[in-house]
Amino acid sequence: MMRKNRYLLSILFMFAVTISPLFAQSIFDSEVDFPQLGNFKEPGNVTVSGSGDNVVYTLQGNGNGLGYSDGADEGFYVYKEQAGSWSLQGKMSWFDPQGFAPFGSAGVMIRENPEAPNSRHYSVITRANETGEGTASQYRNLFALGGLPTTEFVTADGQPVTVRDDGLWLRATYVDPLNLFYSEYSFDGAEWILGHIQVLPWNAPSLAYGLFIANDEDIDFYAYAKFTNVAFSFPPPIAKRSLSQASFKSGDTILVTIDLLNSSDSSVDVTIKETIPAGWTASSISNGGAATDGVITWNLRGVPSGNAALTYEVTAPALPDNRAEWSGFVAGSLQIQGKSGLLLSAGGFDRVRDDLLVLYTFDEGGGNVVRDVSEVGEPLDLTIQDPSMVEWGTGVLSVIGVNKIKTGVPATKIIDPILASNEITIEAWIAPATLQQTGPARIVTLSYNASLRNFTLGQAETAYQVRLRTPDTGDNGAYPNLQSPPGVVTTVLTHVVYTRDDYWSTILYINNEVIVNDDNILEISGEYINGDIVGWDASYEFGLGNEINADRPWLGDLYLVAIYSRALTEDEVAQNFAAGPNLSVDVANWSVY
Structure with missing residues (x-):
């Protein structure tokens, strides 16, 4: 009343x-x-x-x-x-x-x-x-x-x-x-x-x-x-960083471009500070920027309305760390957006091929089809519904908008061998676009919609989450699911591997490091992921970058995705990590302010 x-x-x-x-x-x-x-x-x-x-x-x-x-x-x-x-x-x-x-x-x-x-x-x-x-x-x-x-x-x-x-x-x-x-x-x-x-x-x-x-x-x-x-x-000036390589080796020199956007209708003064990776050396700094103790500072006067580009080069040391991280900000505005890190490349090793089901390396360079290059059985290719929402690079597919990238047919090539073996490995080389993606945002999925799946690898802000359908976890594979500790997701190129064997032993690797296993899964995820891999729906499709019905989008760079019908060993995960995502250098063409 x-x-x-x-x-x-x-x-x-x-x-x-x-x-x-x-x-x-x-x-x-x-x-x-x-x-x-x-x-x-x-x-x-x-x-x-x-x-x-x-x-x-x-x-x-x-x-x-x-x-x-x-x-x-x-x-x-x-x-x-x-x-x-x-x-x-x-x-x-x-x-x-x-x-x-x-x-x-x-x-x-x-x-x-x-x-x-x-x-x-x-x-x-x-x-x-x-x-x-x-x-x-x-x-x-x-x-x-x-x-x-x-x-x-x-x-x-x-x-x-x-x-x-x-x-x-x-x-x-x-x-x-x-x-x-x-x-x-x-x-x-x-x-x-x-x-x-x-x-x-x-x-x-x-x-x-x-x-x-x-x-x-x-x-x-x-x-x-x-x-x-x-x-x-008008928003304050915003900057976006681009790196000319997707990985690095000892002694590599990398071109870094900072694209500066002044959205106002008049010129502005801008101060930018950029911290380069520890131990690296900066050179060829444009626009009067100066480096002191690993920090480059630009004090720009009268930056006109529109876009401007700042550039510099950095050289990796002889004995670099495995990861190179950048950070920076525009004074009075946001952190510098875009790429913030690279992984050390250790290419030249062969990848594990035993019990491989599908492999996508994104070497097409264009078009609306992602080819399954596993050379195992009939290829399970993927169709990109909206090519305007992706950008192709050399060995990389960047998902920049809501899309459907999926088989269009039941993924029995994946489903049947995994049901027969009761084991699975999901592997991906990826670089998420942001740390705010939730849902979880679907990176790799074999499912029907947001509530029905066989398995999914997703991003929940700064954590990775894997849902696997068993009698214990239900039709959504969500209760319980495996989730990494928060803070492991970065926008740097990352190797993510999930394995589960016939004894239900589960491991999540990030860059060849064990993040979740049977020893800490109770502490991190709260429950064991019990149950055999049975009862999967044979009609479900396989997709990337979104749920099959497109309501859990993920944005970022896809370099490699593979599915196996068994749990790779630690040595095999290390072997695939050492092989890398088979990257080639793709240098951006920028104008210079």
């Missing part, structure tokens, strides 16, 4: 307020109230008051929120469509005319199709409901995708980020040429904290930027929020 009274009082409040013309002082010019999906849906509203720097947006909305039903949203959205790179920020406070505790979700949203309730979107949303308060980024990278990937924001002491008495600043940004989205929050509007960053290659000519609100329940009362300090701005 309390909630019904609340709704009636909110109606009285609506008529008592003098509502300014919506777009008189507003930076927005459109609004949409997404249609009813549940049992209740009352119309949303925005009131604009004040002028100049003191404009206040008072939003009220009803609806179940983002990703409620059939991958569609229910709530109220006020927005403006813009082309190019933009940031939209606002200071949000919960507000209720009757003094009830805050309830609902509200925040800043970037949307591809503002009128479509199932559109792709990226948002930073704060919420208050029966499960508590918090702030998170959410995105939909595929039309009508439910179960939105969500990253919860926490403070330095591990507490949820919530709206304080004086409000919470939220900001969402899109950087056009890089297809980069990121979200931030601030408690004072001056010091901004990065909450989430994600590459979502929509390639849309324009996007809608606006404010969203919903009550997050299927009942007939409103959520209220006020936004002040709402403003568009």
Whole structure:
């Protein structure tokens, strides 16, 4: 009864307020109230008051929120469509005319199709409901995708980020040429904290930027929020690193290019600091950059609007470490994006071929087919549904957008021998695009959809996860699953191998190091992965870079994928690691600022 009274009082409040013309002082010019999906849906509203720097947006909305039903949203959205790179920020406070505790979700949203309730979107949303308060980024990278990937924001002491008495600043940004989205929050509007960053290659000519609100329940009362300090701005300069090689040897000299993007409409001064791998030597630094104690600094004046390229060379020492790591940042902006490391190449060794089922080395260089080059039985080739969402290199396929790369037919070439042997090895040489991919994002999968599979190798942010279907783990292979400790995923080229033998002994290797085995699996994953490999569905397809129905996308570089019908030994895993992914050098062609 309390909630019904609340709704009636909110109606009285609506008529008592003098509502300014919506777009008189507003930076927005459109609004949409997404249609009813549940049992209740009352119309949303925005009131604009004040002028100049003191404009206040008072939003009220009803609806179940983002990703409620059939991958569609229910709530109220006020927005403006813009082309190019933009940031939209606002200071949000919960507000209720009757003094009830805050309830609902509200925040800043970037949307591809503002009128479509199932559109792709990226948002930073704060919420208050029966499960508590918090702030998170959410995105939909595929039309009508439910179960939105969500990253919860926490403070330095591990507490949820919530709206304080004086409000919470939220900001969402899109950087056009890089297809980069990121979200931030601030408690004072001056010091901004990065909450989430994600590459979502929509390639849309324009996007809608606006404010969203919903009550997050299927009942007939409103959520209220006020936004002040709402403003568009150009994103700060962003830099992306490119390396001319995908691996290195002792004494190699590598060209590093830092592509700098100034999205504003005027020239800016930019400071960039780049830390090169320990023990390496920098040379040929462009644009007046100087190296001191392994750190290159550029103090650039008057960088024009658009793209600029900085370059330098680094030379590996005679006795290098196995891994070379770069790090850097643009002052007042983000860490340098793109490639951040290389592995030492130890090529020249033969790969293990006994009981190999399929092998993909991505040497095609173009087209929409990935060839199975195992030379075992009939090739199980893969078809790329959308070639515009991949980029071919020499010995590498870069997945840059949502795609389907799959067999199109049942993968019995893989299924039958594994069922017969009760053993499996999944091997991949990969370089994830980001550390924010969740779902888990499907790297290698033999499955039907997000809930039904035979096996999957996936990425869950900074951890790798393997799901294997047995009588104990269920049709999804998820309860339990094998998951590495957090922090093992990097954007560096990485060798990932999962093995499981006839005695259910399971090992996960990362770069020839045992990360999970029978000795620590209880501590890391919580349970043993018991059960024989039986009951697999022979109709399932094999795919890369996404779930078979395309709702768990993974972005990154694929260098090699192989499946075996037995568990490789530690020596054999070491042999394949030493053989490497058979890379060739692919030098990028860059202009120089």
